[in-house]
Amino acid sequence: MLLRFRTANVRSLRDEQELSFVVPPGEESDVARTVELSDGKQLQVYPLLGIFGANASGKSNVIFALKKMREAVLSSYGEWTSYQGIPREVFALDPKAEAESSFYEADFVLGDGVRWTYGFELGAQRVEAEWLHAYPKGRRQVWFDRDATREKVFDFPGDRVQDRALLARMTRADALLLSRAANDNHQQLTRIFDWFKQNLWDITPETEIAQREAFTARKLLDERSRERIEELLRIADLGISGAEVEQRPGQAPSVRLLHSGGNDGAVPLDWKRESFGTRSWFALIGPLLLALDEGAVLLIDELDASLHPRFAAEVVRLFQAPWANTRGAQLVFTSHDPSLLSMPRGGRQLEPGQVWLTEKDRAGATEIYPLSDVEPGEEEDLTDSYLAGAFGGVPKMAAGQIGRKLLASRTGEAERS
Template structure:
């Protein structure tokens, strides 16, 4: 499970920002899961976090930073060989000094054996400036790797725990991560760090890669192990769908799907796929990846969850990860959204606890600040959706009612007078 993520100097994230799935001290949460650690202790960890904020406040950049960390881990040894430096680093663009400063990433996570790890690195334009790996098998920190490109001897392995360390240090390029290099040889100790990134931080944007995800969900309908759950999620979305027909024809790259809609007659009516609404197709395309994440216990990233889904569908996605009966493998969801309705249930209760709600705002210099709603300390009976929309917590546009219309009218009036 992912515990915390820290980053700095990525797009609008200028100073170090932290996102945490760990339940804040003193907060009671029915949604939290107890995560057993290898030292015998346990942590209360959220299965879901939502990042809310105004347009262009940096919500998507939080997910982008996580994606970029994963991309660096998976790609630095192989695909980056054709580059002389670090490709597509994207430091903060509104401060000229930022380009000369390194980009920082760090993740805390727990593997299946209960051992907590901290892995991080800093990237400059030309090289990996630093890289570190810490383990906590008995609760106390063990430093496995300490890399600093500014030292004469860049690599240190305190405790000499890492096998084959001399060869790894000698054969890791300046613009590659040592963990990536180790995984290329199936290193017996470090490959599990690489594998965690490969199996987690999957990114979904509902409006993109629609056909690929539709095809994947169709494959799930052909699989006896998942067919019933896919059909149940289609029916539960209240789209009038009673089932689905899936046919794989020889030579086709993907199965052909027809959803069965209830009509006035006794028999359901099969619609051609092209006649389905975009909302229905978006929900169908999301089901396959959702089930894959829930079945494997992965960390799923969904940018703009409400962009192409009805609020009811978006709330259903959150519910699937929150409910222990549907999320037995402790999968996690991080999503961004504008939709304040996701902050409460249809009956007026809270769908997310304050520690699960994160807000983004930009300061006067255009840099994003990320903070949890628990820092604002809302009242126990406060309607979080109403207070959020009223601007009590920040994270909403600083635009008064009618302001945009008045400005447009002023411009039009001025143009008319000039003509």
């Protein structure tokens, strides 16, 4: 499970920012999962986090940074080359940022309960730093430490890592040692590489919808998956009672959803006649179920962009419910929709520690912070207070301000003419 993620100098994330799944000390949670660590201690970890904020406040850049860390681990050895430089998107509003490194670090727990910290800093042409720490008995073990400014770039304290000399010699200056090790199936380090390969899956509901529709359609061919997909279609109250799927050789499966048709029973509807909302929900179901089955960390940017709030709320419930999320899957999503903070009939859908807000300072840099830092009242309606601007993370604009500005500009133009 992912515990924390830190990053700096990535798009609008100028200074170091942290996103944490760990329940803050002293707080109680009804939805957190208990993670048993190898040292006998326990951690309370949220199954999902929602990132809210005004347009252009940097919400999507948090997802971007998580995705870029995964891409770097998977791609640095095979795709980065010294003559092309390292692909980065640094903070664009400060000329000094280009000369500074981009920072990424993740804390996570593997299946054996051991907590790991892996991170790196990327310059324009080389990896400036890289490190891997383990906590098998609660105390930090440094597995390797890399610093491009030292004469001896790689250090392996405790001689825990096998084939150290070979790894140090064969790792390019512009590639991550973890990527290089996994390319050779390094017995110890490949499992760390595999965590990134099996997690931080990125989904944007409005893009790649055709591929995700085809993926969900293929899942319909499996009887067990079919039952779950049809159940989720029914739960969404789309008037759908089931689905027909046909697999022809050499083609993607074709799907027709069965709609309730009164006295005539279920009526299959041609796929092209389905609404965009229905198709978006269908396309999302396959990846959702895969993440839940694999216990993966899923990233969804703009969860509400092409989904009705009811669908978005259903995604939240799937990850929150222990009966649906049995393998410790986690979700990070961004949203504009404050209705996700509260239940339709009262109560909170997300706890304050699960709600993260983004705001930009005067220099255009994004700050991200949990709602729990604001300490809302126990009975406070989070949706109402959020919309009122009590927590930040909303546009600094009075009601009707845009209209008044337009009217003033038209009046000025008329007077000048």
